[in-house]
Amino acid sequence: MEFGPILRAAIHHRARTILIVAEVALTLAIVTNCLSLIRNLKSFLTHESGFDDDNMLSVVSEPFDVAFKEDAYQIASIDDDVRRLGAMAGVSAASTTNFLPWAGSGNSGEVKIVGGPDTRFRSQQYVADPHLFDTLGVHVIRGRTFTPQEYESSASPNNTAFSTVVTKALADRIFPGEEALGKRLENPDHTQVYTIVGIIDKFYNPFEPIDEHACFFPGRSNSYLVRAEPGKAELLVPRIERALLRANDGRNVRVRTLREVRSDYDYSYQLAVIPLNLVMILLIVVTALGIVGITSFSVAERRRQIGTRRALGATREAILRHFLLENWLVTTAGALLGLGLAVALNVGLVTLVAGAKIEWPVLAAGVALLWTVGLLATLGPALRASRVPPAIATRNV
């Protein structure tokens, strides 16, 4: 291999070499950080909720009739709504709950172990009727959902003892290595006690850092989740609105498919992903053009040299190899420098603004990308170099 001539040429044309090294290094640093930010954002976009998102609808009842100020009237109306929703054609399950997946918000609160140390566990907290888990499409893996009695007694104002269903993640956090079922929790003021009657397998609602931690208590809410039979969710939107307004006209009813709710949630992340992708692609194009430019000049400048080498017996392949290898060495040097820069830029971004620590597969992908881009960009000028006729060596001397 012709490392010797390549190295000597690189040292002789310091400026050109340094330029490509700097370009490649900076490009690698930026591209890998873009990729890292995009991966970070995408993890929000592609996260599975664990629920049957595609077939669910959210229904919110906004009462304005003063009759709703009476608790009994409100309760009767909610029960009536749940019954009507459950009986509608195309609906496979319906439930009252103040939990709405992908709303980008939620309720949270703290619990502690009854009689345990004063350690508090923050989790998402929602009320629900016994059918919520069916509606979401999650499984109660141990224990059971609320009984009708537990659900009914929750409405009584003097109740201080409740049952609760918790997510497996929360159960494992509060009672690591122990059976959580049957254990008792309380609120930090010791005014309410919650007995764990059931544990569900999966749950996810973005609410850092308690995305997967939630407890549900029996109770009613002015909002509902409905699971439609596959493919019927869209159709149900106007039908549900009409049915509920027919049942009680003293309110407005808002119905949305969960897919729509989710797309709103995802939207703000997409707004950040698109410009990052764009900058990344433009950057690669600009860098490739830069390498094409510099290599072209370097070929043009060395035409006589190349001709002389050809005249002295170097094959076309040898010339091609020379330029490709030269570029590969320079790109690699740039990539090595770029790895350091990438990590430095990443540390800067993470501490000053946003993002997560860059991971090595991203760095590896960046290096591979730049090798490819570098070789492709050199290929044109290098082919031109290989076609320089040996006869040129004899002219002009």
Next chain:
Amino acid sequence: MLLYNLRLAWHSLRRYPMLSALIIAGIALGVGVATPAITTLHVLGQDPIPQRSSVLYYVRMDSWDPVAPHPSASGIPSQITYRDMREIMKSRIPVRQTASFPAALYIYPADRNVRPSRETVRLVFSDFFPMFDVPFRYGSGWDKAADAKPEAVVVISHALNARLFGGHDSVGRTIRIADRELRVVGVLAPWRPRIRFYDLLGNATREPESIFMPFNWIEPMEIHSAGTRDGWKAMEGNPTYLESLHASETVFLQMWVELPDPARARAYHDFLDAYVREQKRFGRFQRPLDNRVTPLLDLMAEWQIVGPYFKAIAAISILFLIVASLNLIGLFLGKFLARAPVVGIRRALGASRSAIFLQHLIECELVGLIGGGLGLLMSAGVLAVMNKGFERITHIEDLFQLDAVMVLAAVLLSLAAGAIAGIYPAWRICSLPPAQHLKNQ
């Protein structure tokens, strides 16, 4: 001399049209990416109410749980309780002051056949309007007497006035909210601050509310907050809404005070400390004393109103411009060196090194400016696309706009790009010994 150099530069550009186009495109891309990115920071980060931001202070008190600090990044609650608001409003130190919170209430149209509509409402004290320079089309806010009573008056937004009263002067007309008739005393002019500076919680780019009404209606109408409520202590028994309002530790009020100078701000801070020390004697405020009286702009910085991803993207876009300029070094270098014989002749005929350097640098800057101009056009396009994208979240059609500052920034960026790309090649060409290139001719 400048004109001569510009003419030389122009000739040189026309001599290699492809190369020139490539270089100009590079700079245009760099400027076209970097300018929109800094425009987002400029628009979101700029002072939303420059004439008054220096006298507006946000009030916070650490009334949180003795056992654990508030989970937010600041470590103290973002809002204050009703009972504390009632007490600190008695202070005469602020020139103006208002507590406020958002609600969602139904308004009932006069025509019984039209369904009631749910509107966004903000309960405020009369000082709210002058404090935040709220613009009126008709009428005005209400007075202190209307605060105290409270009187059945409202101020409505321009859009709601258009919907309810066809945009006519509706001062003196009434609207029905829940079970009350309220008289319109003021109609706002169209008012859409890019950042809703009087309420920075949650999405700060939301629209102002449609209805503003006297704060003290909270009790007679039992109005609940539709905004963020944050509590740590459950109440014993089953208190009514009014009982819980007066006894609860739930924070849901945003408190703003107007303090004309730093001395008053210190005095007000001392007043809050004294109030909290007194409350501590009654067993409240058991956490370490931590009251904050924060100027508006500092609060925007603390709460990161400009999202971190905006900053990350802006940083990356500026780096992009730098890389694009670096790329052009190689192109300029090649182009200039190809011209070395001509330069050699000029040097031999007596042109000084600095003249050659200047000539080439001017050529680079000319390219930079042409590229910058195209980049500016591209920025306008990019911003138009971004505005479309953000409209879905912010409901503002033209959130990001190029202003004079941003045009100036684009010009400076393109000059900088020209300099980054041009200084080294210009130096190389001017330091070539003239004889070497003359020999070859």
